[in-house]
Amino acid sequence: MRPSSANSLAGKICLVTGAAGGIGLAAAQALASVGARLMLSDVDAARLDGVVTDFRALGLDVHGMHCDVTDPASVQALIAATLAAYDRLDCAVNNAGIETRNAKLAEHDDAEFDRAIAVNLKGAYLCMKHELKQMLAQGGGVIVNVASVAGLGGAPTLAGYAASKHGVLGLTRSAAIEYATRGIRVNAVCPSYTNTAMVQRMLADKPSLRAALVNASPMKRLGEPEEIGLAIAWLCSDESSFVNGQGLALDGGLTAW
Numbered sequence: 001m002r003p004s005s006a007n008s009l010a011g012k013i014c015l016v017t018g019a020a021g022g023i024g025l026a027a028a029q030a031l032a033s034v035g036a037r038l039m040l041s042d043v044d045a046a047r048l049d050g051v052v053t054d055f056r057a058l059g060l061d062v063h064g065m066h067c068d069v070t071d072p073a074s075v076q077a078l079i080a081a082t083l084a085a086y087d088r089l090d091c092a093v094n095n096a097g098i099e100t101r102n103a104k105l106a107e108h109d110d111a112e113f114d115r116a117i118a119v120n121l122k123g124a125y126l127c128m129k130h131e132l133k134q135m136l137a138q139g140g141g142v143i144v145n146v147a148s149v150a151g152l153g154g155a156p157t158l159a160g161y162a163a164s165k166h167g168v169l170g171l172t173r174s175a176a177i178e179y180a181t182r183g184i185r186v187n188a189v190c191p192s193y194t195n196t197a198m199v200q201r202m203l204a205d206k207p208s209l210r211a212a213l214v215n216a217s218p219m220k221r222l223g224e225p226e227e228i229g230l231a232i233a234w235l236c237s238d239e240s241s242f243v244n245g246q247g248l249a250l251d252g253g254l255t256a257w
């Protein structure tokens with residue numbers, strides 16, 4: 001029998017992108033609550049500074065670094081800053097992402113499509129690439145990408161967003177197989193609609209959506225960011241040591257229909 005690894009994240013160095021709010025912040029809180037040491041990043045430097053200040057006020061070991069995940073140099077600088085602060089990178093949560101406005105594909109805005117692919121898909125690719133280089137050099141690590149149920153199936157009126165998240169699962173599964181013998185696990189979480197600023201914006205854009213979403217859910221509610229953060233921390237931990245290459249639906253049963 002293996003000894004319990006319930007606190008396997010204590011002292012581990014964990015990087016979270018898009019950590020200034022929502023699911024990224026909840027993941028950072030879940031990781032910190034079991035003793036992880038954090039490198040938090042976001043494109044919104046002011047909100048990130050506030051989060052870092054709050055974490056430090058609680059006595060937590062945390063650094064913050066501005067990063068735009070669409071910019072290769074910015075991503076490289078983030079990994080370099082992580083190593084400068086902590087010498088290694090045990091876990092990476094690639095969470096930074098944006099939504100697209102509701103529109104059927106024929107009415108999709110081209111610039112918005114490009115932006116969703118740049119942030120959600122290329123951003124995840126760039127982060128994974130540089131995280132993997134470090135994890136290979138140090139002999140292991142864990143990556144958790146934040147995809148979506150829109151990466152598991154069609155998402156009417158969100159085709160560009162769905163395409164970007166399907167791509168994130170393609171990256172996840174491919175890298176999981178490529179590095180499975182190198183001590184590296186790569187998984188994704190696939191949340192359904194979760195109560196964050198992103199969803200508040202989407203609901204403001206289309207108020208009738210809330211009732212439709214709640215009705216479609218077997219649990220008759222949206223997810224809460226804390227519920228997603230806890231699952232991300234579990235995937236980062238040794239408790240999930242045989243989970244690799246998965247897109248874990250966190251959806252209250254939505255995809256069980």
Ligand SMILES: NC(=O)c1ccc[n+]([C@@H]2O[C@H](COP(=O)([O-])OP(=O)(O)OC[C@H]3O[C@@H](n4cnc5c(N)ncnc54)[C@H](O)[C@@H]3O)[C@@H](O)[C@H]2O)c1
Binds near residue numbers: 044095096119148197
């Ligand atoms: N909220 C949901 O219902 C839901 C469902 C499924 C998946 N997701 C995914 O979860 C992730 C987090 O979303 P959220 O709901 O917390 O949204 P959010 O808007 O609350 O947070 C997203 C964060 O990403 C940051 N960000 C945006 N562009 C960035 C960039 N170029 N570089 C670095 N950071 C950037 C934002 O500043 C923000 O802090 C996203 O990838 C999103 O697609 C959300």
